[in-house]
Amino acid sequence: MTDEQEMIEKITKSEYKYGFVTDIETEIAPKGLNEDIIRLISKKKNEPEFMLEWRLKAYRKWLKMKEPHWAFLKYPPIDYQDQYYYAAPKQKKRPKSLDEIDPKIKETFDKLGIPLEEQERLAGVAVDAVMDSVSIATTFKGELEKLGIIFCPISEAIQKYPDLIKKYLGSVVPPGDNFFAALNSAVFSDGSFVYVPKGVRCPMELSTYFRINAANTGQFERTLIIADEGAYVSYLEGCTAPMRDEHQLHAAVVELIAHKDAEIKYSTVQNWYPGDEEGKGGIYNFVTKRGICLGDNSKISWTQVETGSAITWKYPSVILKGDNSEGEFYSVALTNNYQQADTGTKMIHVGKNTRSRIVSKGISAGRSNNSYRGLVKVLPGADNARNFSQCDSLLIGDQCGAHTFPYLEVKNPTAQVEHEATTSKIGEDQIFYLNQRGISTEDAVALVVNGYCKEVFQELPMEFAVEAQKLLEISLEGSVG
Amino acid sequence: MKTAQKEYQEAKEWYLKLFQQWRSQGQPPNGDPLSALRENAIKRFAELGFPHIRMEEWKYTSVEPIVRRRFSLEAPPAQVDAETLARFRYFEQTSIVLVFLNGRFQPEWSVIPRLPQGVIISDLLQAFKQHEALIKPHFARYLAYKDEAFAALNTAFAWQGIFVYLPSNIVLEQPIHLLNLAHPGGQEFAANPRYLFVLGANSQATILETHNFLNDSAYFYNQASEIVLQDGARLQHIKIQDDSRQSFRVTTTRVVQKNNSHYHAVSIDLGGLLVRNNLTVDLDGENSESHLYGFYLATERQHIDNHTNINHLKPYCDSNEMYKGILTDRGRGVFSGTIYVHRNAQKTNAFQSNKNLLLSKEAEIDTKPQLKIFADDVKCSHGATIGQLDEDALFYLRQRGIEETEAHVMLRYAFAADVFDKIGLPEIKEKLDNLLKERLEKTL
DSSP states (O other), X not given: OHHHHHHHHHHHHOOOTTOOOOOOOEEEOOBSOOHHHHHHHHHHTTOOHHHHHHHHHHHHHHHHOOOOOOSSOOOOOOOGGGSBOOEEEOOSSOOSSXXXXXXXXXXXXXXXXXXXXXXXXXXXXXXXXXETTEEEEEOSHHHHHHTTOEEEEHHHHHHHOHHHHHHHTTSSSOTTXXXXXXXXXXXXXXXXXXXXXXXXXXXXXXXXXXXXXXXXXXXXXXXXXXXXXXXXXXXXXXXXXXXXXXOEEEOOEXXXXXXXXXXXXXXXXXEOOOOOTTSOSOEEEEXXXXXXXXXXXXEEEEEEEEOOOSEEEEOOEEEEOSTTOEEEEEEEEEEOTTOEEEEOOEEEEOSTTOEEEEEEEEEEETTOEEEEEEEEEEOTTOTTOEEEEEEEEEEESTXXXXXXXXXXXXXXXXXXXXXXXXXXXXXXXXXXXXHHTTOOHHHHHXXXXXXXXXXXXXXXXXXXXXXXXXXXHHHTTTOOO | OHHHHHHHHHHHHHHHHHHHHHHHTTOSSSXXXXXXXXXXXXXXXXXXXXXXXXXXXXXTOOOHHHHHSOOBSOOOOOOOOHHHHHHHOOSOTTSEEEEEETTEEOTTTOBOOOOOTTOEEEEHHHHXXXXXXXXXXXXTTSSOTTXXXXXXXXXXXXXXXXXXXXXXXXXXXXXXEEEEEEOOTTOOEEEOOEXXXXXXXXXXXXXXXXXXXXXXXXXEEEEEEEEEEOTTOEEEEEEEEOOOTTOEEEEEEEXXXXXXXXXXXXXXXXXXXXXXXXXXXXXOSTTOEEEEEEEEEEOTTOEEEEEEEEEEOSSSOEEEEEEEEEEOTTOEEEXXXXXXXXXXXXXXXXXXXXXXXXXXXXXXXXXXXXXXXXXXXXXEEEEEEEEOOOHHHHHHHHHTTOOHHHHHXXXXXXXXXXXXXXXXXXXXXXXXXXXXXXHHHHTO
């Protein structure tokens, strides 16, 4: 028992590896939120008139909305007027090649383990790196352009492809969808835009790294991915953030649209700063992610590995509108110290023969609370809908909590819906078995936890799977027996 | 929205007014030992108002049909005869039968044979006069009437009910049958029956609650029960609810279990237009055990909602829960089950399952199994399924010359039997089987 406690002590002391601040000049708008700030953001980004209107409309809606409090989360009230809503690294021109990038920014990425050049050459990954709010470098653009794939910062897309933006932006997550989505719609700074044309299979994993840099800057990413008929795209999102004392607000919106026969695979590794061992600091992460299988036979798959943030509020969802469409959600959420996560998914079955699968693995350690919250809804027209959900929780230490809140709502007699959840402690006999074979308790825990999450990691693209596994090991460093 | 709000407000005022009238008429009669509690409860009800669907716990169940009606407190004087009663009897003459008509205890029709020394079965208010020391420490101690509007309403109006007390080491061989009959005679009335069962250390009892009706019209039972199981006590608690298809029912039950106690509940819901059962079990003693089983059959326009909460407060406790439902026609089922494990409740084993057969286009099921776990050395799981009869099983039966309708009944019966088999009263099995088969045949 004392061993165990010692281990728990150790684990709480394992430091956040990616906590550093890059010292570059940033241009910051004054604190607070009002129509003038929104006008300023829109102006800074050279947005067309319709975008400003869109933002203002969202803002006015947001003013009338209340912050939701139904999640199993406790945090001090957020003062929305005490946040910065715009910060951009000061740069005169957009760089034409990687060589033109501020060496310090490059260094930051190197510390994160994503040397751009190397990735360009070796990994075959196009990186649209977002530092604070402005995209800095995009690689592999040429190659993608040849295939007609658009992969660019959303700010650029707004200027270059207003028709696509008008058609799709807010079509899955309307500006008034929820409090945080409305806030994001009003002030979103930047993010990625992907359009894959008909019948094109994107030849590489598209990837973006988000980082929060300037202190107290809310990060409001907006991502929009459209896969046209028969297209396929896999998108990776990964984040780390520097050490901070004050809570940082993050309210992203991601929209996915899959047309007939299209497939979108969206993978996330989220490792925002979780706060220190006393629960001080850390990111507040309120994310709205939703995809729609618009056409028949389309597929959307979410995979997430959540290890960071002080507060996570995130429910990547799929609306299965097209007949025979498919939705998937694979999640690993790990909380430690005073972290709180309330995450899960929604699968809305609208079309016939729609299928969905949910695999969620929660791991709680320290004094953290980890909740799965999900909804499976089968509407009257969704004949032969199928759902399978598996939600497991693992508890490490006796001060943490693991909770499961699934909602199943079925209005069709041909539907088959199954939900299963288990909660247990890390297997003592498994640890013992590994110990016996000369593996230290610490390594044994990492091994067992990685095995427990395997089902989800398998869904991640290779490079990501490796990173995710490492992340889990770091987060569990010196873990218990 | 505004009109609904107004309706809720008016309904609340209706019950507040009823309360004032009732009190000013000097009710309940013959002196009231609970007057301070009533005042508190009605005050709480006035603050809470009726729950609405914007509340998480009432998301799937709208009590609007109850709110829209103006039930009177005066249960119509009902007549019953021995022959009629015999139809609703389950046991031989030797059992204890407590008859309630329209919620009122009928001592003249009830059968209470000689009881072992110290056992009390008494009218509620009577018990306050004769056994104050035994009833007072428990009455309204456990029910969360301060947070739940229906429990508050029941507490304010509670005067019809029963107090059962078993002293230590008494094993009551005969089951206690609470025979409820509604005989509304066209008058829409509300009853607030209240039960308190206290089982002393190492005592044992079986309680069978049945709810039936004599003529089909609207009435509203707002029942509340408190059950205390002292160290080592064992209770089997069976409920068979077969109310009128026009009636409303809210049942709030709270069970508190001490060390080594054992609670076994089977709840069968066949009747009622709108039924809501709130069952909360506190495992507040080490090595205690709780088994909750439920079956619901919602047909026509029935709405049956089961909310269960199992609170593991102490270490080494086990809980096991299985609820099954069949939904046809426009029937709607709701299940919400929470397993809560307190930080100190190490070595908890808690299992829960909810299985549903959804058999028609317009039927609906909303299920919400939940785990809230704060201790690490535990084994907890829950599962929920929604589906149809197994095509292969149907085919198998058809191949063997069994008609399709019969095959359907057989499979539905087998599905329900998982729960019915948990009723540990072999002498009434046949009667229950017939009841179930008859009902299932009607669903085809």
